[in-house]
Amino acid sequence: MSRGEDTMCFEVRQRDLMARLGTIETKGGKFETPALLPVVNPAIQLVSPRELRELGFKALITNAYIIMRHFGDRAKEEGIHGILDFDGVVATDSGAYQLLVYGHVEVGPDEVVAYQEAIGSDIATILDVPTGWANSREEALETVVETARRGEALWSIKERDDVLWIGPIQGGRFTDLVAYSARLMSSMPFHIHALGSPTVVMEAYRFDVLVDMILAARLNTPPGRPLHLFGAGHPMVFALAVALGCDTFDSAAYAIYARDGRYMLENGTYRLEELEYLPCSCPVCARREPSDLLEMPRWERERLLALHNLYVCLRELRAIRQAIREGGLWELLALRARSHPSLAKALRKLACYSDIIEKCSPTSRKKGVFIFSPLDMYRPEVVRFRERLLRRFRPPTKRVLLLMPYTTGRPFSRTPEHDSFFSTLVARLGAEGAKQVHLCLLGLPFGITPVELDQLHPLSQHEFPGPNWGFEQWALSLLVAYVR
Numbered sequence: 001m002s003r004g005e006d007t008m009c010f011e012v013r014q015r016d017l018m019a020r021l022g023t024i025e026t027k028g029g030k031f032e033t034p035a036l037l038p039v040v041n042p043a044i045q046l047v048s049p050r051e052l053r054e055l056g057f058k059a060l061i062t063n064a065y066i067i068m069r070h071f072g073d074r075a076k077e078e079g080i081h082g083i084l085d086f087d088g089v090v091a092t093d094s095g096a097y098q099l100l101v102y103g104h105v106e107v108g109p110d111e112v113v114a115y116q117e118a119i120g121s122d123i124a125t126i127l128d129v130p131t132g133w134a135n136s137r138e139e140a141l142e143t144v145v146e147t148a149r150r151g152e153a154l155w156s157i158k159e160r161d162d163v164l165w166i167g168p169i170q171g172g173r174f175t176d177l178v179a180y181s182a183r184l185m186s187s188m189p190f191h192i193h194a195l196g197s198p199t200v201v202m203e204a205y206r207f208d209v210l211v212d213m214i215l216a217a218r219l220n221t222p223p224g225r226p227l228h229l230f231g232a233g234h235p236m237v238f239a240l241a242v243a244l245g246c247d248t249f250d251s252a253a254y255a256i257y258a259r260d261g262r263y264m265l266e267n268g269t270y271r272l273e274e275l276e277y278l279p280c281s282c283p284v285c286a287r288r289e290p291s292d293l294l295e296m297p298r299w300e301r302e303r304l305l306a307l308h309n310l311y312v313c314l315r316e317l318r319a320i321r322q323a324i325r326e327g328g329l330w331e332l333l334a335l336r337a338r339s340h341p342s343l344a345k346a347l348r349k350l351a352c353y354s355d356i357i358e359k360c361s362p363t364s365r366k367k368g369v370f371i372f373s374p375l376d377m378y379r380p381e382v383v384r385f386r387e388r389l390l391r392r393f394r395p396p397t398k399r400v401l402l403l404m405p406y407t408t409g410r411p412f413s414r415t416p417e418h419d420s421f422f423s424t425l426v427a428r429l430g431a432e433g434a435k436q437v438h439l440c441l442l443g444l445p446f447g448i449t450p451v452e453l454d455q456l457h458p459l460s461q462h463e464f465p466g467p468n469w470g471f472e473q474w475a476l477s478l479l480v481a482y483v484r
Contacts, residue, residue, distance in 0.1 A: 010226055010247075016329040017380065018218065018245035018360045021321055024192075024226060027162045028081065028089045028122035031058035033226065034242045034320055036233070036313050037091055039063075039252035042084060043070055046255045046306040049086035055307075056314055058088045061250045064116050064124070065095025065105055080119040091123035091250075092116050093230075096130050096168070096196065109150045113157050123164045123192065126150050131172035133200040140177050143170045148184040155188065164191040166228060172197045173209065175216040182220035193221045194228035195246075202232060207240060207346035215353055218245035235266045235316035239333045240346055242320050245360075254313060258305035264312045266319075267339035272305065282311035327365045330379045334372065351378035358383040368461035371445050374470025381458045385446065390481055395450065398438035401483070406443030411460035413451055440482075447475030448482050 012022040022033045040049055040062045052060055062084065067075050075083050080090050094112045095105045107115075109127040116124035128147040131140045147170050154165060167190030171177030178195070185193060195217045201210050218227055226247035232238070233251020241249055254264070263270045265279065272293060278285035284304050293301050323332040337347040350357070361380035369381055376382070409415035425434040441449040444467045449459050 016324040016327050017243045019242045019324050021324040026089050026122040033247040035248045037061040037250040046303045049084040061091040064092040076118045089122045092121040094125040094127040096128045117160045125166040128168035131170045131197045140172050140174050144181040151188050166192045166194045168194050168196045169217045170196050175212045178216040179220045182217045186221045192226045196230050199231040205342040207342045208349040211346050211349045214244040235313050238316050239336045243333050254309035255306045258302045264309040266316050284308040354378040354383045369458045371464045377474045399436040402437050402439050403442045406441050411454040413454050444471045447478035
């Protein structure tokens with residue numbers, strides 16, 4: 001549990017990989033993580049904030065700069081919750097996205113801070129300087145330094161102690177600068193950190209780069225502070241972002257896609273006119289066909305598509321939360337990785353960080369593991385087995401190393417075959433001779449298993465479809481390392 005300046009409580013109940021199932025508490029209420037905060041533009045609403053609340057969203061995010069331009073002092077008088085007609089948690093962005101797109105905003109950093117306090121934001125953001133994807137290294141460094149300078153200035157400007165402040169992390173494609181920015185912002189008492197500038201990466205399906213960016217931020221920020229990911233609104237990337245340690249994310253994609261006739265699912269996006277059936281049973285789709293939507297007036301069609309997209313996002317979030325609770329996030333992540341080659345590439349990149357992810361993952365697990373492909377040999381339970389076998393296990397001092405194939409029964413040490421085997425050893429070698437034999441089981445997927453360890457998880461609690469060269473390569477390397 002983490003509490004900062006008596007304004008926020010971030011309680012983590014369960015973990016899996018680098019994901020946290022928890023609750024963030026603010027002055028405006030609490031909400032469960034992982035969470036999507038839908039972006040609301042008060043000037044253009046396909047789905048109203050009140051409807052978002054009814055759907056189950058307890059927090060949303062809106063743009064303080066847009067609020068300022070459209071509502072001015074009225075928002076100060078009525079408050080942001082009143083303007084939006086939303087009784088949940090309201091987070092506000094500062095206008096940095098407009099700064100990135102248009103090159104300037106007609107407001108200064110101090111003014112944005114004061115305005116967010118005046119309208120009663122529960123979670124607020126400084127006016128950071130985002131890193132453009134085309135920025136040179138020198139330009140990217142300037143955005144990092146200027147964002148940090150504005151972060152330092154916040155603490156002498158702000159007047160309220162009940163607002164949670166987001167410390168944005170910049171650096172873009174330069175992951176060492178992302179790490180540097182994260183360390184700079186972590187030295188200040190921000191309540192939440194947020195990784196900026198990932199939108200171009202996600203639109204280009206460079207999810208492998210996203211892995212590096214998120215981990216550069218997550219590994220250099222305090223674990224007690226939530227990490228937010230700006231602009232991640234497609235459900236196909238939720239599991240990846242959460243597995244890497246993102247607690248919250250936001251996006252207007254549900255509405256942007258709807259205006260373009262795009263239909264979201266957990267495994268990708270479809271054009272409405274390309275569908276003959278609606279492969280979803282949400283309230284929008286259950287009694288309709290694609291032709292029904294296409295024949296509607298445009299505004300009504302866009303609104304229903306936006307609602308469908310939100311239902312799919314909620315469904316994926318619930319699946320992720322349940323997976324974290326059961327310790328099955330790796331399986332869900334691997335399933336989503338089969339949705340697109342770019343996600344599969346991201347999973348391979350994630351394997352490069354397997355040692356780090358193993359250290360962040362719980363050591364206990366109630367269920368067995370499924371081993372589908374060689375990439376699953378990088379899941380935390382398997383990485384932990386290999387590390388403990390080679391570094392912690394001390395093989396008994398014996399004269400003979402005896403390798404025998406895995407048997408069908410697991411664990412071998414509890415089978416009748418085990419007792420029969422050792423009876424045969426004693427009969428052939430004598431009691432003293434049998435004591436000089438170190439028995440190891442040899443086979444896939446784990447390679448070599450000392451019989452003393454074969455009851456440990458996941459050695460006797462796994463399902464495996466059969467051999468291929470990737471498994472054989474992994475098992476052979478472990479066998480060689482163990483024998484040496």
